[in-house]
Amino acid sequence: MLTKEMKDLLQSAQTYGWVMEPFAKQLLALAGMDVPQFTWARSPDEAISFARKVGYPLVMKIVSPQVVHKSDIGGVVVGIDDDLKLTNAFNRMSKVNGFSGVIAEEMIKGIELIVGATMDEQFGPVILLGLGGTTAEIYRDISLAMAPLCEADVSKMIRCLKAVPLLEGFRGSERVNIEALKGLVIRFSEFVMDLGDTMESLDLNPVMCSAERCVIADARIMVRT
Amino acid sequence: MDLEKIFKPDTIAIIGVSLTNEAHPANVIYNKNRLRYEAKTFAVNPRGGHIRTDKLYRSVKEIPEKIDLAVIAVKAELIFPIVEECVNSNVKGAIIVSGGFAETGFNELQDRLTAFAREAQFPFIGPNCLGVYAAPRMDTFFIPNERMVRPEKGRVTMISQSGGVIVDQMVKATAEGVGLSTAISIGNKALIKEADLLRHFAGDPGTDVITFYIEGFGKHEGREFAIAASECKKPIIVLKAGKTSEGNKAVSSHTASMAGDYQVFSAVMAQKGVVEAIDEFELMAFAESLSCYPRNINGRIGIITGSGGHGALCTDACISHGLVVPGFNEETQLAIKEVLSPVLSNIASYANPVDLTGSSTDDDFLAAARVLSKSSDIDCIIMLLLPYVPGITVDLGAKLGMMHQQEGKPIIAYVPHVEKYRIIVEGFNAYNIPVAHSVEDAVHMAEAMRKNKSC
Numbered sequence: 308m309l310t311k312e313m314k315d316l317l318q319s320a321q322t323y324g325w326v327m328e329p330f331a332k333q334l335l336a337l338a339g340m341d342v343p344q345f346t347w348a349r350s351p352d353e354a355i356s357f358a359r360k361v362g363y364p365l366v367m368k369i370v371s372p373q374v375v376h377k378s379d380i381g382g383v384v385v386g387i388d389d390d391l392k393l394t395n396a397f398n399r400m401s402k403v404n405g406f407s408g409v410i411a412e413e414m415i416k417g418i419e420l421i422v423g424a425t426m427d428e429q430f431g432p433v434i435l436l437g438l439g440g441t442t443a444e445i446y447r448d449i450s451l452a453m454a455p456l457c458e459a460d461v462s463k464m465i466r467c468l469k470a471v472p473l474l475e476g477f478r479g480s481e482r483v484n485i486e487a488l489k490g491l492v493i494r495f496s497e498f499v500m501d502l503g504d505t506m507e508s509l510d511l512n513p514v515m516c517s518a519e520r521c522v523i524a525d526a527r528i529m530v531r532t
Numbered sequence: 533m534d535l536e537k538i539f540k541p542d543t544i545a546i547i548g549v550s551l552t553n554e555a556h557p558a559n560v561i562y563n564k565n566r567l568r569y570e571a572k573t574f575a576v577n578p579r580g581g582h583i584r585t586d587k588l589y590r591s592v593k594e595i596p597e598k599i600d601l602a603v604i605a606v607k608a609e610l611i612f613p614i615v616e617e618c619v620n621s622n623v624k625g626a627i628i629v630s631g632g633f634a635e636t637g638f639n640e641l642q643d644r645l646t647a648f649a650r651e652a653q654f655p656f657i658g659p660n661c662l663g664v665y666a667a668p669r670m671d672t673f674f675i676p677n678e679r680m681v682r683p684e685k686g687r688v689t690m691i692s693q694s695g696g697v698i699v700d701q702m703v704k705a706t707a708e709g710v711g712l713s714t715a716i717s718i719g720n721k722a723l724i725k726e727a728d729l730l731r732h733f734a735g736d737p738g739t740d741v742i743t744f745y746i747e748g749f750g751k752h753e754g755r756e757f758a759i760a761a762s763e764c765k766k767p768i769i770v771l772k773a774g775k776t777s778e779g780n781k782a783v784s785s786h787t788a789s790m791a792g793d794y795q796v797f798s799a800v801m802a803q804k805g806v807v808e809a810i811d812e813f814e815l816m817a818f819a820e821s822l823s824c825y826p827r828n829i830n831g832r833i834g835i836i837t838g839s840g841g842h843g844a845l846c847t848d849a850c851i852s853h854g855l856v857v858p859g860f861n862e863e864t865q866l867a868i869k870e871v872l873s874p875v876l877s878n879i880a881s882y883a884n885p886v887d888l889t890g891s892s893t894d895d896d897f898l899a900a901a902r903v904l905s906k907s908s909d910i911d912c913i914i915m916l917l918l919p920y921v922p923g924i925t926v927d928l929g930a931k932l933g934m935m936h937q938q939e940g941k942p943i944i945a946y947v948p949h950v951e952k953y954r955i956i957v958e959g960f961n962a963y964n965i966p967v968a969h970s971v972e973d974a975v976h977m978a979e980a981m982r983k984n985k986s987c
Contacts, residue, residue, distance in 0.1 A: 423787025427796050429754030435787045443786050451791055451799035453758055460803060508785035529785055 309501050313337050317505065317530065323372045324507075326528040328410055334528070335511070338498040340491055341522045345412035351394040354411040363388040364414045367396045368525070373405035375527065378441055385414060415522045418473055418483055419513035422492055422523075424454065424499040426506055432499045436464045436492060439513040456496040461489045474516065483516040491521045505530050533655040535724065535732045537624035539666055539714055541571050541600035545592050545623070547614055548606035548630075549575035549583060557629055557674035558605035559583075564677040571670045572597070592621045600624045603663065603672050608632030608641060611659075615645060619652045627672050628658035634720050635660050646722045661719025662695035665702070665712075673717070675699065686711010687740035688819045689733045691726060693718055693747045694773075697812075701745070704812065708969070709961055710820045713738045727756040734764040741823045743769040743815060754797065761804040767822035767984050768806045771815045772797055805985035814976050820966045821977035822984060825942045831855040831982035834910035835885035836900050838892055838924070842916040842946075842971060843885030849975040850914075855982060858909050860884045871899035884910075893923035898935055905939035912942045912981065914974050919953045929956040933963025942981065946974040 309317070316334045320326040326334065329347040336342045344361050347370060348354035358365055369382035377383050380403060384396040393411075400409055421439030424432055430453050437449030450464035465471060465485065476482035491514065499506060507529040515522045544565060548558035558575075565573040566586065574597075575583055580590045589595050592602060592614075602618045604611060608630050618626055633642035642659065649656055657663055663672030667682060673695075683705040690705075692698035695717040705712055713736075716729065726744055733739045742764070749757065761768055775794045801808045807822070809815035833855050837843035847857045860868075865882035872880060872888070873896055880896075881887045886904070888896050897915070904913050917928065929945070936943050945960050947953055949969040957967045968974035 421786060423785070423791075425785065425788045425791050427754070427791065427793075428751055429749040429793070430758060430796055430800050431752055431755045433791055433796050433800070435791055437790070444789060447790055449790055451796055452803045453755065453796075453800045463803070508788045510786050512786055527785065 310337065317502075317528075320528065320530045321532055324529060324532045325375060326530065327370055327372060327407075328368065328526060329370060331526040331528045332523065335498070335523055335526055338501075339494045340498075341487070341520055342526075343412040343415050343522055343524060345410050347408055348397070348411050349408040351397045354393055354397060354409065355390050357411050358390070358393060361413050365393065365411050366414050366524075367393065367400070368410045368412075369400045369403055370407045370410055371403055371405035372407065374403060377525075415515040415517070415520070415524055417515035417517035417520075417522070418470075420488070420516055420521075421449075421510065421512040422495055422514050423511065424495070424506065424509040426504075426508065432496075432506065434464075434492065434496050434499065436461075437468065438470045443512060454496040455500050456493055458489060458493065461492045464492070465489070481518040484518055484521060487521040488516055491523075507531050533653055533724075533728075535625065535655050535728070537600040538627065538655060538657060539664060539716075539732075539736075541624070541670060543572045543574070543597050543599050544601045544603060544670060545574045545576050545589070545595060545599045547576040547592070547602055547604045549577050549588060551577065551579065551581055551583065551588070556605070558603075560674045560676055561603055561605065561629070561672050564671055568677055569670050570668050571601075574599070592617055592623060598622070601670075602626040603629060605629040605674070608638060608659070612645060612648070615649065615654070615656070619649075619654050623654075625654065626656040627661070627663035628656050629661060629663055629672065629674060630658075631660040633659045633722070642720065642722050649723050655724055656722075657716065657724050658719045659722060662698065662717035665715040673699065681706050683710060683712040685713070686823065687713050687738065688743060688823050689714045689716070689736070689739040689741070690743045690745075690819075691716045691718060691729050691733075692745040693721065694745060695719065697745045701743075701812065701816070704816045705819070708816050708820055709957070709967070710816060711823065725750075725753055725756070727753065727760045730757065730760040730764060730768065734760070734766060739766065740826055741767045741769065741819055743771070743819050745771050745773070745815075747773045754800065758800050758804045761801075761806050767826045767980075769809055769815055769818045769822065769980070770801055770806055771809045771812060802983070807980055807983040813973070817968065817973050817976040818980035821944065821980040824964045824966045825981055826984070827942075827981060828984050829911040829942065829978070829981040831978065832910045832912070833857050833978055834860075834904040834907065834913045835916065836897065836904065836913060837885050837887050837916035838890060838897075838918045838921045839916065840881075840885075840887045840889075842918065843887050846914055846916060846946075846971050846975065847885060849972050850978070853975050853979045855975065855978055857884055860886075860907075860909060864903070864907055864909065868900050868903050871903060872896050890921050891923065892921060894925050894928045894931060897924070897928060898931055901932060901943065902935060902939065905935070905941040905943075912944065912978050914978060915943055915945045916971065916974070917945055917947050917956065919947065919956060926953075926955045927959065929959025929965075929967075930962060931959075933960055933965055936965055937963055942978075944968060944974050944977045946971055
């Protein structure tokens, strides 16, 4: 069930048709999914004080209602490890159209996956799981299934990926926390069912999966206006 | 809505029978049912009179018996009052053969008719369809009787959006020996859709396997179908047309751009344990296999062959279809070797495929099949039976059939489909063993079991 707080966050999407990243992450955290520690900083100082709290390195991403694909315009900087780099990145982003501050967040390592949802005309809400990152659409290593999902559905989706050896520990790399991944996908599918007809499409991309956690590093929620 | 009397009517009224045009669809349907089928058939035309010696009733109301099913083949604009009269006369359902509805742009007429029927709880198939073939009870396909190709009576129900495709499937079913329960052409599927039919035939005692030819689903119709499929315990096979689209729309979401219409269709079918066939030949192979073995296997195949080449081709085909051909351990190999004729001991191979060579006899095939039937390394046997081998007799199909009845493990046979070897094929069929007409086809049959309810 969507709480009042979640509905209010969704309401923010009415103007532009999508939920900006800081709101999207709050929403997903409220729905029980793992997101990084982050702050929405309007000045370099705010970002620096966040860095003092969680420590470097950080990721910085632009917040602008006019920028849906952030990396296309240089709106994502990873591996920021001191105050100078942080200030430079902030100042560069502040020149982008619609600049409304930045997200500064802890940098999470892991295998990049995509977890998504779309409203299919024939089948209603459909969930996608695949190899993520900016190259997701090139490799197209994906599994699809109709929501809501049971655990057996999610296990099968994972099993059907070509990348499954990567997740299970390939050539000495660590096995990712498959239980955490399954939990995230199942909670995501429940969230999608709760959204119902208001949902147009959701991309959690990338979801960073490691031996410890599966964390939503970026999220885009498109709604019907 | 209860569909029972649409498929099992005792009485049928054919509405629109012409006094002057014997080639009219209503006349074709009336003639064949009146002369050839069990349901009692009445002809209706508002003008009345006689067609040959049969009375033409002016309306359904005028018929002295209670009518179960109305088959309507009149101009679209005349249909509404006829359906109203059927409802008032307590007819249990209709097949609307007539075209001239949504397929030609007259959506409003179709929507009005559908809304009325839904409100009245009056089920109808169509419009713009061939309707139902359920021999020996009835046949509403407007194809002259002498042109029909009729499969044997059996336990597969076939449902198709296209009339042409279903007629063609009946031809193929006849050629492959697939037994048919009911064939249904649903046309515009205005009221009764695939999901409704799936629910109905899931509970039909005469149906073991349900096949669908699907062109497209309307809004959320796929979801309905998927839910009905997950509740159905019988094997379901689908063949989808329109797999390709003219490129996805430009969308800003990765998910939406990667989840194309067909990709979603195919994934959801697999999720719900529906077996998807890629073409009409696979559809028929799957139907034949699953009507003999309505179950799921892991896909570990044991191959018995009289020719090394066929064994190698079959292994390749198995692997490319996601099946496994596990090599047998020494113990199993020895067990096979021990039961074969001494003459084979140094020339046969036992590893999988088991190649019995051209020197084998009926008894060698039977003995090897019995060992593999008891082996836990495999869950299905493909038997490549080449009747050119001199030691093989025409009785081998039936002999293996009897053995299969005792052992229970699925056997799929390949026998070249020529008239000369027909008795071998019939021997297998008599014991419910599916017989493929090619090595590849045999592998499709095994694949069907692996895909069936595999989630």
